Amino acid sequence: MIxxxxxxxxxxxxxxxxxxxxxxxxxxxxxxxxxLVDSGLVVKNVFATEEFLLENSGKLKAFDCIEASLDELTKASTLVSNNAAIAVVEIPLCKTPKAEA
Structure with missing residues (x-):
């Protein structure tokens, strides 16, 4: 539940x-x-339906997964039809190289 x-x-x-x-x-x-699982990005949370979590439990075991209903995911989503999962991910920091003189 969210x-x-x-x-x-x-x-x-x-x-x-x-x-x-x-x-x-x-x-x-x-x-x-x-x-996203194989991307190497830092995942804070994964909100997903019970079915999605059961089907992909092996892939998602390293993440903080929170079970949510379809209704909750629809309320949280910015997409029209998000039927399975939403992940919250850290924006990667890019270090700009210093210019050599």
């Missing part, structure tokens, strides 16, 4: 300003979340 604070954060991350402020972004949809 808490009120988590739901507020998920909704806020739909805005560019909030993504920058929190240093987080959303990955939405079943396929995208599964691709």
């Amino acid at each position: 808490s009120k604070n988590q739901l507020k954060l998920l909704r806020a991350l739909g805005q560019k300003k909030q993504r920058k402020a929190h240093g987080l972004f959303l990955v939405q949809g079943e396929k995208n979340v599964l691709e």
Whole structure:
């Protein structure tokens, strides 16, 4: 179940300003979340349906997974039809190389 604070954060991350402020972004949809597993990015949370979590328990065991209903995921999602999962991911920091004189 998604808490009120988590739901507020998920909704806020739909805005560019909030993504920058929190240093987080959303990955939405079943396929995208599964691709994220092998990406090497730092995943804070995965919100998903019970079915999705059961089917992919082996791939997702390293992450903090929170079971949510389809209704909760629909409320939290910025997509029209998000039917399985949403992940909250840290924005990777890029170090700019110093220019040599």
